[in-house]
Amino acid sequence: MNPRWLPSAALLTAALLGLAACGSSAGDGGAAAGDRAGQIEVRIPEDGNSGLLALAKKDGSLAKALAKVNAKVAWTGTAGPFAPAAQQLDADALDFAQGSITSATAALAQSPGFKLFAAVAPDQLGEGILVKNDSPIKTVQDLVGKKIAVWHGGTSEYLLLKALKQNDIPVDRVERVYLQPNQIAPVFNSGQVDAWSTWGTYAVPQLADRNAHFLVTGGQVGSDNHAVWTVRTKFADAHPAVVKALYDYLHEAGLKQQQDPAAYLNVKTTAGPEAVSPAQQAIQIPIDKAKGTAQPITEADLTRFHSVAQFFADQGITKGFFDVKPYLIDVNTLPGSAG
Structure with a gap:
């Protein structure tokens, strides 16, 4: 994709x-x-x-x-x-x-x-790939065939690509949906995308609402960001x-x-x-x-x-x-x- x-x-x-x-x-x-x-x-x-x-x-x-x-x-x-x-x-x-x-x-x-x-x-703790708590996505391998919201050419896309590489997943096996960072929350919360690769500014409110969690964090994917x-x-x-x-x-x-x-x-x-x-x-x-x-x-x-x-x-x-x-x-x- x-x-x-x-x-x-x-x-x-x-x-x-x-x-x-x-x-x-x-x-x-x-x-x-x-x-x-x-x-x-x-x-x-x-x-x-x-x-x-x-x-x-x-x-x-x-x-x-x-x-x-x-x-x-x-x-x-x-x-x-x-x-x-x-x-x-x-x-x-x-x-x-x-x-x-x-x-x-x-x-x-x-x-x-x-x-x-x-x-x-x-930041080893505050950035990573978010999924909903009720999502069937339990591992990075489960991202195959899914839509992931990202912001082009920065932290967001980097974390996703690092996670895919770490798990030997070809990048064309997932669909990157490019959005402005402040556009993504409603798209993610409504289920139009399956995951969201992001950083603390946007991750913390989602985590605090207890409707999402990190599938992996920056620390877990070996981020040099x-x-x-x-x-x-x-x-x-x-x-x-x-x-x-x-x-x-x-x-x-x-x-x-x-x-x-x-x-x-x-x-x-x-x-x-x-x-x-x-x-x-x-x-x-x-x-x-x-x-x-x-x-x-x-x-x-x-x-x-x-x-x-x-x-x-x-x-x-x-x-x-x-x-x-x-x-x-x-x-x-x-x-x-x-x-």
């Missing part, structure tokens, strides 16, 4: 309008290189109601960290899948964003306007001390989140659609405790990044192997230091 798309014209239109709305400005000979007060503007999406940047926005701690290098933060909206963020980085509408190495590799192969400056170890922090190349070239200041902040904040993950949930509100319910918190907190923090990208990390790049090339997701080494920044060589 061949992969197929279930497109949503309204969602695609909304995404394009959102991209246009996020665009600010300035081109970089100075792009985002200064405002009326002479400070360097740092355009970065927030985390919404939970996460490092949600708390950073609320308590002003990131603003204080950036002020030390004559920079100020400009929040550009709520973070989402990395593919649109990569387009914004390439179009000079964003300066920093977080994604996965899978989505970053796919994006770099198309529009290499950004670099990677930090990595977080793969690091989270990565990215920066627009021209911004990094012009303002290396700001990149270092942001790295230092993310590293320290990640350590604090590991120690007290509950403090990073429901940062703005405990009610409404953004709120993390007690059932969701019970699942999210162990995931966040087990999660690492931002670290400099090492040679060992590069080896694992290249294993992902080769895997995507072998699976036909990218057109050949993509070498990410030219797109890495060693934060240890940047000016400035923590504290």
Whole structure:
């Protein structure tokens, strides 16, 4: 069976309008290189109601960290899948964003306007392939002949393909149904697809509702899907001390989140659609405790990044192997230091 798309014209239109709305400005000979007060503007999406940047926005701690290098933060909206963020980085509408190495590799192969400056170890617990609790699918082998919802060219598709390869299942024995991540829940819950390969943002609510469980997790399929922090190349070239200041902040904040993950949930509100319910918190907190923090990208990390790049090339997701080494920044060589 061949992969197929279930497109949503309204969602695609909304995404394009959102991209246009996020665009600010300035081109970089100075792009985002200064405002009326002479400070360097740092355009970065927030985390919404939970996460490092949600708390950073609320308590002003990131603003204080950036002020030390004559920079100020400009929040550009709520973070989402990395593919649109990569387009914004390439179009000079964003300066920093977080994604996965899978989505970053796919994006770099198309529009290499950004670099990677930090990595977080793969999430072993919070991403994987979801199936309904009453599903007849009990093993990965049972996915043969079934429809699996995925988001193209990133974490979602990577986890599915890793599971199939691990179990010696040809990819054409399952049907990949390509959907936008925020489209998938109703399709999955209504039974229009048999499984859903996804990550924590979307998995945790399903797990908390107790109507689904992981068939396999990222850890069980041997995922090398690091989270990565990215920066627009021209911004990094012009303002290396700001990149270092942001790295230092993310590293320290990640350590604090590991120690007290509950403090990073429901940062703005405990009610409404953004709120993390007690059932969701019970699942999210162990995931966040087990999660690492931002670290400099090492040679060992590069080896694992290249294993992902080769895997995507072998699976036909990218057109050949993509070498990410030219797109890495060693934060240890940047000016400035923590504290």
